[in-house]
Every structure is written in structure tokens, then in C-alpha cells.
Amino acid sequence: MAANNNLIKELVNKYGRERTSLMPILQGVVEQNNFISDLEMTDIAKELDLSAAQVFGTATFYSFLDTIPRGKFVIRVCKTITCDMHGKKMIIQTLENLLKIKVGETTQDKKFTLLETNCLGWCHKGPSMLINNDVFSELTAEKVHEIIADYMHK
Numbered sequence: 001m002a003a004n005n006n007l008i009k010e011l012v013n014k015y016g017r018e019r020t021s022l023m024p025i026l027q028g029v030v031e032q033n034n035f036i037s038d039l040e041m042t043d044i045a046k047e048l049d050l051s052a053a054q055v056f057g058t059a060t061f062y063s064f065l066d067t068i069p070r071g072k073f074v075i076r077v078c079k080t081i082t083c084d085m086h087g088k089k090m091i092i093q094t095l096e097n098l099l100k101i102k103v104g105e106t107t108q109d110k111k112f113t114l115l116e117t118n119c120l121g122w123c124h125k126g127p128s129m130l131i132n133n134d135v136f137s138e139l140t141a142e143k144v145h146e147i148i149a150d151y152m153h154k
Helices: 002-015 019-033 038-048 052-061 081-085 088-099 141-152
Strands: 073-078 112-117 129-131 134-136
Touching (some): 002 019, 002 038, 019 038, 019 052, 038 052, 073 081, 073 088, 081 088, 088 112
Parallel strands (some): 073 112
Antiparallel strands (some): 073 129, 129 134
16 A cells, blocks of 8 residues: 555656646556556545545546556457457457457456457557557457467566
């Protein structure tokens, strides 16, 4: 618990105590811990003199600010109609078979979480997915196998 509070204090010192500092602080916590806990949201609210509801509302509004624990590598597959038309269902199926989890789940070893997300902005090269901050486009089952094999060794 103290380590999380130290992280929040570091982020507040870096970004400031203004309302506009909320997003970079939330992003910093997610970058470090892969999610934001209720306790961390409360600590952030205290540090920024905001209500816990304001912090929680912001954290839960954005799909990339996870409020439940995620794996080390969060895989987000684009679920737009363009990616769907280019084989998104096959990509999801390949990932589910490789990782032995369904969309919304995390592997037992806490290494991978599989999610669907709104547009990643790569419609011209769909289907696409994001693993943490890395974009992969023009996906095929073979490409997915290679990408996941690489991440399994990280």
C-alpha cells in the first residue's frame, strides 16, 4: 500500500495538483501497475483535492484506464466493422485458442489479458490489435502466432 502511495506522490510531484493533472497521473499508475485500484483512486482524489467520484468517473470512462487487474501484456483487438470485415473474428479465435482464455479474461500466469476495443485508427490496415503500446495491423492467424510467440518470451 505504501509503495502505491509513493508512486502517486511521485506522479503528483511530476504533474502537479491541478485538475488537469488527473489524466497523466491515472495513466502513470496504469503504466506502472496495469490497473488503478479503488484505494489508488481515493489517494489521487485526496492529493488533487477532488472527490473520489470525480476520479472514479474519469478512470472508468476511458477504456484504456483499467480499474481491474490485467495481465503484463494487454491485447486489445479492434472491434470496428472495418476490422470485422477483414477477419477480426478469426484473429480473436486464434488468440483465444493460443492463450486458452476468452475475451475479457486474463491467463492464469497473469501474462496476457485479451480485450476488444473501439477503433485503433488503423482501419486501412485491419484487422489490427494493440499489445500494451505496440500496434499490429494486417493480421493473419500466422502473424498472430508469431507475435504471441515473441511476447511469451518477454
